[in-house]
Amino acid sequence: MKITIKDIARLAGVSTTTVSKVINNKDESISQATRDRITSLMKEYDYTPSTVARSLVTKKTNTIGLIIPDIRNPFFPELARGVEDRANSAGYNIIFCNTDNKIEKEDEYLKILAEKMVDGIIMAASSKRDERLATVKGYSVPVVLVDRDIDVEMDYVKGRVFTDNFKGARIAVEHMINQGVKKILFISGPLTNKASIERLEGYKYALKENGLEYDEGYLLEGEFNEDWGWEAARAAVETGIEFDGIFCGNDLIAIGAVKSLKEIGLSVPEDISVIGFDDIYVSRLIEPELTTVRQPKYEMGFEAVEMLLRILEGKRLKDARLILQPDLIIRDSVRKG
Amino acid sequence: MKITIKDIARLAGVSTTTVSKVINNKDESISQATRDRITSLMKEYDYTPSTVARSLVTKKTNTIGLIIPDIRNPFFPELARGVEDRANSAGYNIIFCNTDNKIEKEDEYLKILAEKMVDGIIMAASSKRDERLATVKGYSVPVVLVDRDIDVEMDYVKGRVFTDNFKGARIAVEHMINQGVKKILFISGPLTNKASIERLEGYKYALKENGLEYDEGYLLEGEFNEDWGWEAARAAVETGIEFDGIFCGNDLIAIGAVKSLKEIGLSVPEDISVIGFDDIYVSRLIEPELTTVRQPKYEMGFEAVEMLLRILEGKRLKDARLILQPDLIIRDSVRKG
DNA sequence: ATGAAAGCGCTAACAT
DNA sequence: ATGTTAGCGCTTTCAT
Secondary structure, three states: OOOOHHHHHHHHOOOHHHHHHHHOOOOOOOOHHHHHHHHHHHHHOOOOOOHHHHHHHHOOOOEEEEEEOOOOOOOHHHHHHHHHHHHHHOOOEEEEEEOOOOHHHHHHHHHHHHHOOOOEEEEOOOOOHHHOOOOOOOOOOOEEEEOOOOOOOOOOEEEEEEEOHHHHHHHHHHHHHHOOOOOEEEEEOOOOOHHHHHHHHHHHHHHHHOOOOOOHHHEEEOOOOHHHHHHHHHHHHHHOOOOOEEEEOOHHHHHHHHHHHHHHOOOOOOOOEEEOOEOOHHHHOOOOOOEEEEOOHHHHHHHHHHHHHHHHOOOOOOOOEEEEOOEEEOOOOOOOO | OOOOHHHHHHHHOOOHHHHHHHHOOOOOOOOHHHHHHHHHHHHHOOOOOOHHHHHHHHOOOOEEEEEEOOOOOOOHHHHHHHHHHHHHHOOOEEEEEEOOOOHHHHHHHHHHHHHOOOOEEEEOOOOOHHHOOOOOOOOOOOEEEEOOOOOOOOOOEEEEEEEOHHHHHHHHHHHHHHOOOOOEEEEEOOOOOHHHHHHHHHHHHHHHHOOOOOOHHHEEEOOOOHHHHHHHHHHHHHHOOOOOEEEEOOHHHHHHHHHHHHHHOOOOOOOOEEEOOEOOHHHHOOOOOOEEEEOOHHHHHHHHHHHHHHHHHOOOOOOOEEEEOOEEEOOOOOOOO
């Protein structure tokens, strides 16, 4: 039998109220003597209050749900860590949920998390969310969106934290141009995805600003993975498209592209410059080390919780949308000068 | 105001007991009519029972704690995913906790998880656990250890799931020898770590079985990361040690080693063969693609939950220790024939 | 086939 | 400075 507040109260010869007060530091009005007695009793018996019972009355669980597509996607561990660190330092725990980009799993988790009375949710929404209306109604747990924006109106979405994708793409492409790259291919992820669209816009913008023309034939749309990068780069070469640089929708695509280029016998960056997006852990492990645009992944997680915390405290947000700045990480996959 | 079981009961004109029964499918004795009435009411009002209230009486939270060193370590996302998948399919959720290998954080989380009344815990213990006694007393939540074994007696540790490290090392080294590699260096992780020790044993064993001599000068001990691999390989070459193969304590070490070898102007596998351990995602992304020993990471997580579930059901375990088998993954970093 | 009553372990007015 | 009472939203015996 686990020991309860009653036991401590009995042992100390006081009421549970008194014990409760010292547990929660509402003990200004409690004499030092009883306070000490209770404290040492709690220590002696290794008493820890049941958060479940507490939650039932306070309506607070001190837990936050984290919904992401897949922790195995190298983008998410850092974000998750940022979430955990900020949450932990505020006394919150994380329930973590993988959805594999399936809306059904997302909805299911949203429901479960509500039943578990989490205080709030951080969610990197499924990229397919846009396609149909949110099925969750009567929902009241506040949600902060990270990484992926979705259009659908959900009034329980109280905040958003993203990276500036337009700018990230712009500085990537500008960097290439500044290094003397002339014809830049864009191997994109799915253009159903908002981030992809913004990156495309950034790409176009940088070209235009530098007097270069945008050519639809230079846009290759596919998936956010290595296989697609491999395939697209190879196809581009075989089709005979003329290019000396590739801007990739993310690092995975870039890694695949570099690989196939090398297999074909082209060298990176001497023949073709390649730049990625995200700066995942792997990107500095491959050869050449990948030049890329860093997304502040850890910070995104961290700031999302920060925002959620303010919401939970009932503070007003200056802005319900926080846009974090990307950085250019210059390594060796883009020609120098 | 969230709707409660009372509301549904009132609306249906029955007692909360009756509603409770249909919620929990203990409704054999409930007439179809009331059952239907209640069900449709629940749907109509989007009623979901509070698991917090339920937990308070049932003493079950249907949540499992997952304690790992760091989700950013590429070893853990897969394991975590295995944990989540198995847990989810059994109706459990995961609270996830990163300890950075700090015993204090581990103890803190152990305590928090107990307060949150998790039903059980899956833990990849800090490698430093051995160094001092567990500080957690009066603890009763069942724990299943994964990946890392620790000696300390903790009676709440009810199960263990590991990979056969000895065998993994043995097949790695045997493979190299079979391909004609003669002098094999072992760049190890910390030998305070049980897994490292077992791998060292496997290495020695394979050498011996093949009539090769073990030479202490061929054992380099350091950290489980890329920097150490880079440094150790370089040092070995510079010291003039004669070798044509390296068995690495894990893939990160191998990746670092390959990198420094290439920088020095040696080619892998033509000059030096390199084999890793773990088969993390990155290992097939580098060049040459890394030959390695796969640890069944996902399965470890999955099976650990499987074991925990049986423990929670009160079933007897055939064995409180499950040893999973590693596989040799032949790619391109070891010379062929 | 259904309900009354008690209780899970805690907190929060409100007394005293 | 401390205690009484009620109640959070459920489940569970035991009646009826």
